[in-house]
Amino acid sequence: DVKVTQxxxxxxxxxxxxxxxxxVQDMDHENMFWYRQDPGLGLRLIYFSYDVKMKxxxxxxxxxxxxxxxxxxxxxxxxxxxxxxxxxxxxxxSSRFQETQYFGPGTRLLVL
Amino acid sequence: xxxxxxxxxxxxxxxxxxxxxxCNYTNYSPAYLQWYRQDPGRGPVFLLLIRENEKEKRKERxxxxxxxxxxxxLFHITASQPADSATYLCALDITGGGNKLTFGTGTxxxxxL
Numbered sequence: 001d002v003k004v005t006q007x008x009x010x011x012x013x014x015x016x017x018x019x020x021x022x023x024v025q026d027m028d029h030e031n032m033f034w035y036r037q038d039p040g041l042g043l044r045l046i047y048f049s050y051d052v053k054m055k056x057x058x059x060x061x062x063x064x065x066x067x068x069x070x071x072x073x074x075x076x077x078x079x080x081x082x083x084x085x086x087x088x089x090x091x092x093x094s095s096r097f098q099e100t101q102y103f104g105p106g107t108r109l110l111v112l
Numbered sequence: 113x114x115x116x117x118x119x120x121x122x123x124x125x126x127x128x129x130x131x132x133x134x135c136n137y138t139n140y141s142p143a144y145l146q147w148y149r150q151d152p153g154r155g156p157v158f159l160l161l162i163r164e165n166e167k168e169k170r171k172e173r174x175x176x177x178x179x180x181x182x183x184x185x186l187f188h189i190t191a192s193q194p195a196d197s198a199t200y201l202c203a204l205d206i207t208g209g210g211n212k213l214t215f216g217t218g219t220x221x222x223x224x225l
Contacts (some may be wrong), residue, residue: 016182042217043156043201047127058212090155099144099205101213
């Protein structure tokens with residue numbers, strides 16, 4: 001069964017902290033994605049990666065960076081967390097040959 | 113850029129009725145369109161995909177239509193049940209490669225007894 005896991009379900013951080021969100025998939029998928037979801041705004045793509053060490057900016061990359069050192073793992077980094085980065089963060093993966101995206105359970109991040 | 117519009121108002125229907133959700137998009141037609149279900153506090157789950165050359169797709173009680181002239185997709189749940197209550201998202205991609213899906217904000221469906 002397809003599985004995407006995220007390191008934390010809930011996270012509370014302080015303004016200015018460096019935050020790491022980890023995502024792991026066990027399906028040998030080439031593509032991985034980070035979204036944030038906010039009420040009324042829907043899912044917005046932050047970054048995606050279509051191969052190890054490759055990354056592309058999504059629609060809202062400002063304030064974020066990513067790392068993909070291994071195929072199964074895609075990390076989202078908030079260099080200096082700010083209150084406007086309080087949100088639900090969702091990771092997803094997909095095969096190069098299939099259009100469906102598989103999502104993790106999400107991480108609800110609160111920045112105080 | 114591509115915009116997707118889904119009815120932001122919640123849809124309340126009675127058990128056993130057919131629920132119909134709408135997804136409208138602007139600009140160019142996508143190579144395909146997808147529908148996802150999202151329960152509170154969880155990630156979206158894929159339901160159906162329909163391609164630009166398909167008019168209709170079915171899966172059990174679910175049916176999706178795709179009208180590229182109207183730039184609209186309709187998502188139907190027949191014989192709806194309380195367990196169908198969730199938020200339904202449509203998403204589209206113009207590249208055909210599964211990258212950079214654009215999601216609508218979703219429509220919340222509540223099926224009442």
